[in-house]
Amino acid sequence: MALDLSDYRVNDTDASYFDVEARMELLNETQNSILLQERKEAGLGISCQQKLNFEPITTRGGIPGFYPSPEEWELATEPLFAFEDSTSELAGAFVATGDTFYADCLVKYLYGWADAKALTTFRYDSLEPQAWFASESMLFAAAMAYSVVRPFVDGLEEERAEVERWLHGLALQHSAIPGEPEESCCNNHFYRRALYASMVGVLVEDDDLFRFGVSAIYSALHDMTESGALPLEVGRGRRATHYQNYALNYLITNMQVIERQGYDIFELEYEGSTIHEAIDFLFLILDDPAALGDYAPLEQFTGFLRDPQYFTWMDIYLAHYDHPQVADFVSRVRPTYNRSAGGFITLYFMTPDAQQHVFMDEERRSTEAFRGLGN
Secondary structure: OOOOOOOOOOOOOOOOOOOHHHHHHHHHHOOOHHHHHHHHHHOOOOOHHHHHOOOOOOOOOOOOOOOOOHHHHHHHHHHHHHHHHHHHHHHHHHHHHOOHHHHHHHHHHHHHHHHOOOOOOOOOOOOOOHHHHHHHHHHHHHHHHHHHHHHHOOOOHHHHHHHHHHHHHHHHHHHOOOOOOOOOOOOHHHHHHHHHHHHHHHHHOOHHHHHHHHHHHHHHHHHOOOOOOOHHHHOOHHHHHHHHHHHHHHHHHHHHHHHOOOOOHHHOOEOOEOHHHHHHHHHHHHHOHHHHHHHOOOOOOOHHHHOHHHHHHHHHHHOOOOOHHHHHHHOOOOOOOEOOOOEOHHHHHOOOOOOOOOOOOHHHHHOHHHHOOOO
16 A cells, blocks of 8 residues: 555556457467367357346345355355356357457446446455455456457447446445455455456556556565465465465456556566566475475365366466466366456467367376376
C-alpha cells in the first residue's frame, strides 16, 4: 500500500489478456493437431439458452472450508463453478468459431447476473472466509472472459454498461477487505484478488484498481527468499509445493494482463528478486523436496500434479520465454484449461510448434512423470 505505482496506468481498455484477433487468425491457419482438437471441442455443445436459464446467486450463503469438509465444500461451490465454466466456455466458443453469437450470449449472461445484483449481498466473515475466497475466482472468470469478447460485440450498449458497473462495484467491494494478517492479506488470495483487480481495472479504466493488481507482483517479489521461495506458500506443510505452484498460476496470469498494457512486467526485478527465481525454485522442490529445508516436511502432497488446471500459467510463460523444464512438464498435461483463470489457455497461448500430440502414456503421466521432474 506504501508503493508509488503512479507510473502504471491503463493504456488500452480493449486489450484482453491475449491478442484475440491475432490468435483467431492463427487458429484459422494452424495444422497443429492439439490446437485443432481444442478448437473443435471449445466450439461444440454450447447452449446459450441453457446458460441464460441458470439462476444468478443473490443470497449470501455460507461455504464450508475445503480441507475439513471437502464433500460439503464441493456441493456448496458447484453453482459457483458452473458460473465460472459458463463464462470461460462462452468466451472459448467465440474464439474457436469466430461467431459473435457466443460473444453476445456472454454479455447477456453476465447482464442477467448484473441486473439481479448477484453477489453484491456478500459480507465478509473472517471465521468463515470461503465465500470470500470463492468470489475471487468468480470475478476474474467473468472479467477475463468478458475482456475476450467485448471488442467484438456490436450493440448491447446498455447491457455492457451494466455489466461493467457490476464488475467494477464488486471488485471495489471485494478488494477493500484486507484479509487476515500473515495469511489471506498477502498470500495467494492476494494474488487472486490482484488478478481481477488488474482485469477489471483495464475494462473500466480505473488506474487505482489496476495498480492494486500490479502491487501484488511487487509484494510477491518483496516477500520472496533468495532461493525463490514464497514464504507464505511454502509454509503450508505437506502442501508447500502445491501452493508455490498455485501462487504462480495467479501471479503469471496477472503479469500477462499487465504486460498487455505495455509494461515489461515479466522482467521486473524488485529488491533483487524476479519471478523467474520462483519458477526455478518450484522445479527444484518438485525434483527434491529436501530443498524445502525447514519450511515443510519432506513428504509432500503430489495429487495436484495430475490436474492440468494448476498449470495454465506454463503456457502463458512459454509464450514469453524458453524454459526446458516448464516446456517438458506442460507437454505431459496439455491441453490446459482453468475454469476461472483464463479458460482454454493452451488454445489461446500454445505455439503450434511446441507440441503436436497429447501425451498418451497415462500410467507415466500419473506416476513416473511426476516423481522426479528432472528425470
